[in-house]
Amino acid sequence: MKNNKSKFSKYLVSGVAALALAAGAASSVSAAENSKFRVGIVTFLSGPAAGPFGVPSANAAKVLVEELNKGNLPAPYDKIGINGAEIEAVIIDEAGGATKQVEEYRNLVQRQKVDAVIGYVSSGDCLAVAPVAEELKTFTIAYDCGTSRLFVENSDAQYMFRTGLDASVDNIGAVRYLAATRPDVARLSGIQQNYSWGQDSWADFTAAASALLPEAEVVEEQFPKIYQGQYGAEISALSVKRPEIVHSSFWGGDMEALVLQANARGLLEDATGLLTCGEASLATYKDQAPNGMIIGARGPFGAFAPENELNTWFKGAYNAAYDLDPVYPATKMAQAILGLKFAAENAGVADKEIPTADQLAAGLKGASFPSVSGTVEMARGKGHQAMQGIAYGEYHYEDGKASIVNTVAFSGECVTPPEGVSAADWIAQGFPGAQCN
Amino acid sequence: MTSLLAVLIDGSIYASWLFLVAAGLTVIYGVMRILNMAHGSFYAIGAYSAASLVGWYFNNGMGPAWVSYLMLVGAALVAGLIVGVIVERGLLRLMYGRDEILMVIITYALLLILEDGMKIVWGVSPYFAYQPYSELGRTSLGLLKVSNYDLALVGVSALLGLGLWAWLERTNQGKVLRAVIHDREIALAMGVNVKLMFTITFVLGTTLGALAGALTAPAISVVPGIGIEVIVLAFAVVVIGGLGSIGGAAVGALLVGLSRAAAVHYAPEFELFVIYGVMSLVLAFRPEGLFGRTLARKI
Numbered sequence: 001m002k003n004n005k006s007k008f009s010k011y012l013v014s015g016v017a018a019l020a021l022a023a024g025a026a027s028s029v030s031a032a033e034n035s036k037f038r039v040g041i042v043t044f045l046s047g048p049a050a051g052p053f054g055v056p057s058a059n060a061a062k063v064l065v066e067e068l069n070k071g072n073l074p075a076p077y078d079k080i081g082i083n084g085a086e087i088e089a090v091i092i093d094e095a096g097g098a099t100k101q102v103e104e105y106r107n108l109v110q111r112q113k114v115d116a117v118i119g120y121v122s123s124g125d126c127l128a129v130a131p132v133a134e135e136l137k138t139f140t141i142a143y144d145c146g147t148s149r150l151f152v153e154n155s156d157a158q159y160m161f162r163t164g165l166d167a168s169v170d171n172i173g174a175v176r177y178l179a180a181t182r183p184d185v186a187r188l189s190g191i192q193q194n195y196s197w198g199q200d201s202w203a204d205f206t207a208a209a210s211a212l213l214p215e216a217e218v219v220e221e222q223f224p225k226i227y228q229g230q231y232g233a234e235i236s237a238l239s240v241k242r243p244e245i246v247h248s249s250f251w252g253g254d255m256e257a258l259v260l261q262a263n264a265r266g267l268l269e270d271a272t273g274l275l276t277c278g279e280a281s282l283a284t285y286k287d288q289a290p291n292g293m294i295i296g297a298r299g300p301f302g303a304f305a306p307e308n309e310l311n312t313w314f315k316g317a318y319n320a321a322y323d324l325d326p327v328y329p330a331t332k333m334a335q336a337i338l339g340l341k342f343a344a345e346n347a348g349v350a351d352k353e354i355p356t357a358d359q360l361a362a363g364l365k366g367a368s369f370p371s372v373s374g375t376v377e378m379a380r381g382k383g384h385q386a387m388q389g390i391a392y393g394e395y396h397y398e399d400g401k402a403s404i405v406n407t408v409a410f411s412g413e414c415v416t417p418p419e420g421v422s423a424a425d426w427i428a429q430g431f432p433g434a435q436c437n
Numbered sequence: 438m439t440s441l442l443a444v445l446i447d448g449s450i451y452a453s454w455l456f457l458v459a460a461g462l463t464v465i466y467g468v469m470r471i472l473n474m475a476h477g478s479f480y481a482i483g484a485y486s487a488a489s490l491v492g493w494y495f496n497n498g499m500g501p502a503w504v505s506y507l508m509l510v511g512a513a514l515v516a517g518l519i520v521g522v523i524v525e526r527g528l529l530r531l532m533y534g535r536d537e538i539l540m541v542i543i544t545y546a547l548l549l550i551l552e553d554g555m556k557i558v559w560g561v562s563p564y565f566a567y568q569p570y571s572e573l574g575r576t577s578l579g580l581l582k583v584s585n586y587d588l589a590l591v592g593v594s595a596l597l598g599l600g601l602w603a604w605l606e607r608t609n610q611g612k613v614l615r616a617v618i619h620d621r622e623i624a625l626a627m628g629v630n631v632k633l634m635f636t637i638t639f640v641l642g643t644t645l646g647a648l649a650g651a652l653t654a655p656a657i658s659v660v661p662g663i664g665i666e667v668i669v670l671a672f673a674v675v676v677i678g679g680l681g682s683i684g685g686a687a688v689g690a691l692l693v694g695l696s697r698a699a700a701v702h703y704a705p706e707f708e709l710f711v712i713y714g715v716m717s718l719v720l721a722f723r724p725e726g727l728f729g730r731t732l733a734r735k736i
Binding site: 048054222225236237242254257263 | 440450454556565567577582584658661662666705706708
């Protein structure tokens with residue numbers, strides 16, 4: 001009896017294992033040979049970054065994929081799917097840290113058999129995934145992460161691309177906006193989340209301010225912990241130094257809490273807030289942010305995206321699906337998907353054929369493609385990094401409606417270091433070669 | 438001079454918030470000997486409940502602002518009561534008598550479950566219920582402008598501390614509870630319904646956590662993960678004051694609040710370190726915390 005039981009268990013285990021292997025093999029085969037273009041979409045679906053970044057980005061991806069598969073986009077993106085092949089999106093959560101994301105990336109490529117990956121808000125995740133993309137020879141687009149180290153540490157990247165801008169552009173643009181609209185500003189202050197994003201942003205901002213606003217001095221700087229939520233002491237410390245400008249690279253819930261608390265305590269009446277990621281919460285501030293607060297969108301995205309046929313279509317489709325205007329992370333996701341489609345259709349392969357990673361890379365490297373934010377030039381990072389202009393403007397709330405006024409846009413050549421020059425060196429040298437109109 | 442005044446005001450406000458967060462944690466540990474990792478989730482549930490209710494109230498243009506303050510407290514009481522009873526009756530009651538470390542792991546598991554549960558109920562988008570915060574206006578003290586809502590929190594926190602003290606020291610139920618704290622077995626032998634006292638204590642602790650979240654909600658953006666952020670701070674405060682001591686939590690909160698405010702104003706680079714610096718200093722000289730009691734171990 002005991003023997004029979006043990007034999008039965010062995011058969012059962014072997015049967016289950018065989019079924020599992022067969023199922024795994026079947027799913028791999030179906031993924032690779034079902035004539036669909038399979039794309040992995042990675043963004044935050046949980047954690048504090050999900051609300052401000054992940055959900056709008058995932059929503060944009062869903063709208064784009066659905067409409068592309070129906071062939072509903074304006075020219076030149078009116079061909080169905082990607083190069084005629086239906087798009088199948090595998091959306092996964094970016095939460096969990098860089099180590100987990102490397103595992104998830106390998107899973108997407110090796111088990112889910114995706115043809116390309118688009119993703120990553122976190123700079124840490126971007127930096128961790130980039131060498132793995134090269135190792136696995138998988139075409140990958142970083143759509144949002146801002147680290148300027150991406151193509152410094154991966155200078156020979158073949159498969160890694162970024163269709164968004166790097167963080168130094170945000171802060172050079174912010175200082176150029178101050179120089180253009182408030183050239184006499186004398187007292188600067190800043191409050192940043194205490195990790196690489198906040199520290200790098202503040203370093204870029206203060207360096208650029210030294211060059212473009214030589215009369216201005218930094219009177220206070222604060223670096224509270226990320227997700228702290230309570231900024232009472234920091235707001236007091238800033239208030240007593242009487243700054244004219246309070247710069248912050250805060251994002252998400254931290255940014256909304258800071259604006260609410262600083263406004264209630266009068267700091268944003270006495271000084272002008274300058275939020276490099278401020279556009280992402282445009283619909284949230286209502287009357288809790290003062291008119292005149294300077295906000296950016298990390299490029300010509302969201303409410304700063306120019307009027308063109310693609311953007312009009314995208315805003316309409318997004319609004320129809322979610323009853324909201326797309327904020328900048330949504331626009332950046334749309335741009336990355338259009339970049340992928342452009343790469344595939346620029347790769348010179350037959351209709352409905354799925355290009356290889358090498359063909360996709362060749363199709364995007366150094367290219368110039370039309371997007372929801374205007375024309376994107378892949379003109380930096382040896383053709384792997386997008387170069388675009390950036391705009392800043394002032395928040396304005398009236399009759400229950402938020403808008404942006406006094407917008408000033410700067411060209412890509414005005415805010416982006418030349419090829420091969422780091423942002424720090426370019427700023428320190430006084431922006432040689434910058435072309436600003 | 439302005440900075441010194443700012444340190445005192447900011448420190449007191451932060452301390453009162455810390456005390457609100459830590460009070461429930463220390464009450465539960467004091468009576469039940471459970472280091473409740475899920476306390477941060479109760480805080481978050483209170484914040485979400487209050488933000489949802491107040492948001493709904495103002496979005497529908499329902500009426501006067503003072504009602505929203507009642508809603509904050511009401512949301513916390515209801516949320517704390519429901520969650521407290523479910524968790525105590527449905528989970529913890531089955532685990533009483535187990536090792537304290539095991540209870541830490543169980544409540545940690547509960548924290549993870551509740552965090553995902555909140556995502557199912559409230560999603561991941563932020564909740565913003567700012568009206569009660571901005572409606573109270575602000576007070577100018579020289580260069581410093583202070584939110585009246587924050588000042589009111591100091592009063593609420595002091596009242597709550599006094600109320601807890603009076604309940605423990607001046608009521609029969611408080612005396613019974615203290616008997617349970619001193620010796621659970623003797624209290625049981627004397628006819629005290631220890632299980633009922635555990636239920637009352639846990640629900641009280643849960644409600645205090647939810648109340649802290651509800652009162653914080655108008656000043657922040659309520660997003661996933663807020664509970665995890667506060668639990669570390671709350672632990673630091675109760676460890677400094679001595680696990681299970683209400684007075685200790687108050688003193689611990691004041692020490693941390695004032696030290697942190699001083700660091701922000703005079704040495705911002707030490708702001709992250711200062712809370713744990715104070716904790717390390719206290720534990721180096723009093724390992725049981727400022728008001729903690731050294732207990733003989735029963736074998």
